[in-house]
């Protein structure tokens with residue numbers, strides 16, 4: 001875990017996959033750690049099964065732009081392999097792409113998945129995670145997005161307590177069990193890759 | 194006070210609450226929807242006296258807000274940019290009234306057309322009406338400016354427009370709240386002569402609005418939201434920024450060898466003196482403005498010296514789409530930043546689409562079947578999720594213009610002699626401005642078929658309740674003058690496809706006006722209602 005002052009993160013996926021929930025957990029945890037945050041989201045039409053991207057900026061100083069400049073992102077965190085590649089231009093030369101491995105096929109021309117994975121693996125730094133499997137291990141296949149939170153969190157200076165508090169804030173009204181599964185999923189994500 | 198992580202829309206809502214807001218009206222429209230949603234939640238949780246309601250459309254919303262002002266209380270009205278076209282009659286004329294309770298119109302533009310049919314710039318409307326416009330560039334300003342908007346609305350007795358854009362509306366950041374004000378009550382407006390748009394009175398009111406312009410300019414000139422930073426040692430060029438353009442400029446400053454002088458404009462009418470000051474300190478001006486080249490077009494008429502001005506008009510800054518930290522770099526002489534690439538950068542797009550199991554899919558399937566055998570047909574459509582029926586494999590619709598247009602366009606096409614004309618519209622859009630078109634069609638029993646796709650919600654913008662519940666839509670249709678024999682209801686489910694196709698066929702073949710209400714709830718509200 002390094003100690004930088006600023007983290008720019010592109011979160012991507014398909015509308016309905018829970019990209020905004022990932023953003024919500026990370027940003028709440030980051031605020032608890034004293035970061036200033038900016039989180040640009042997508043609402044409206046593209047949420048209907050289209051490509052969705054959120055820009056998330058954490059910083060120890062002022063953030064002026066809601067959007068991350070191309071070439072500035074430390075991480076791409078994606079719910080889905082094809083969508084992870086859509087934003088590679090945003091990655092810093094030494095930035096890292098993290099994606100769940102399972103494709104979301106709601107378009108007729110989805111490429112061969114191996115082609116997509118090859119392109120991802122050809123990047124300087126990438127991790128492909130079987131998030132669905134790990135989510136099931138954690139207690140529910142619906143916790144895929146929390147596995148990804150875990151995979152990203154281990155790269156950021158976020159304490160476990162902050163993540164735990166963020167998850168409790170967001171999910172406690174859905175019951176203890178949901179909180180527990182989501183926390184398990186974060187641990188699974190941290191241990192993966 | 195407490196720090197809060199909020200959307201730009203929510204920061205604006207909080208600014209209104211803390212300015213002593215009494216009533217808010219609006220019509221849902223991306224990216225403005227979350228303002229009313231936040232106020233409704235706030236009202237439920239903290240302040241039952243705060244009224245926040247969805248209305249039939251933006252015009253009725255605006256008129257309601259003007260009524261609140263006449264009655265003496267502070268009113269907010271919210272809409273997306275194209276909604277202001279609908280409200281324009283009330284908006285422009287309200288500038289001539291003697292506003293009593295503070296009246297603020299929050300209008301959210303959508304440069305880049307993330308969820309809209311155009312990227313019109315609401316600053317032109319404020320200018321057209323002759324009022325003050327405030328344009329926040331971040332969340333704190335959205336909060337602060339909204340508070341201030343109420344104060345200056347009452348001070349100058351004009352409506353004030355606060356303009357947001359999608360990227361601010363839908364971005365989250367932490368804001369600081371200031372001490373909230375209690376709800377104010379100025380009492381009913383004391384002079385009715387300031388409230389009647391009769392020609393004889395309007396002539397006077399127009400004159401006084403024109404005379405007030407110098408005070409608006411003075412206010413704008415003094416405002417700290419219009420900030421001029423001069424760097425006298427670097428004269429090659431200066432920058433004027435507006436809206437988020439200011440942020441994208443600052444994001445790139447660290448890559449510049451010299452930092453140019455900058456005027457950021459957040460308050461309109463434009464601060465002419467500050468523009469002149471900047472001009473006298475530089476050899477040319479680069480304008481980086483979010484939206485249309487509004488300031489850019491004014492500069493030459495403001496300056497007495499001739500100075501090169503570069504921006505959207507000459508393509509130095511991209512004239513369409515939204516600004517980004519990347520696309521303003523060429524204007525500043527900066528190359529692209531180094532980034533990563535992957536081989537063969539072609540990826541299939543992933544456009545939005547109707548949800549799996551969406552009722553509209555079944556309606557369009559039945560409609561496609563019904564028209565398949567016809568020698569000619571026309572299917573007009575409207576604004577909502579069902580606009581996605583334009584895409585393959587359904588490819589069911591041919592036209593899309595503005596809220597409610599499907600009905601009027603179908604009538605026109607039919608009267609132009611085309612056969613088998615069908616209009617498709619959602620329930621919320623029908624209530625918004627389809628009803629009037631239907632009254633027209635009923636008045637001449639025009640040969641067309643209107644399909645109202647009633648999913649019992651305003652789905653596209655995130656499931657706001659429609660203001661009239663489904664069973665009553667039927668009554669409205671009949672009241673418009675539609676014959677009960679040609680008002681049909683169908684339940685749109687895949688298993689009813691054959692039957693529905695037949696009903697649609699029959700009504701299309703009838704030479705007169707028919708209405709078919711295609712019923713089934715949006716799949717996302719079924720869980721929500723329980």
Ligand code: SF4
Pocket residue numbers: 048546547548550551552553578579648652653715716717
């Ligand atoms: S949100 Fe509802 S109405 Fe819109 S596409 Fe999905 S199911 Fe259909």
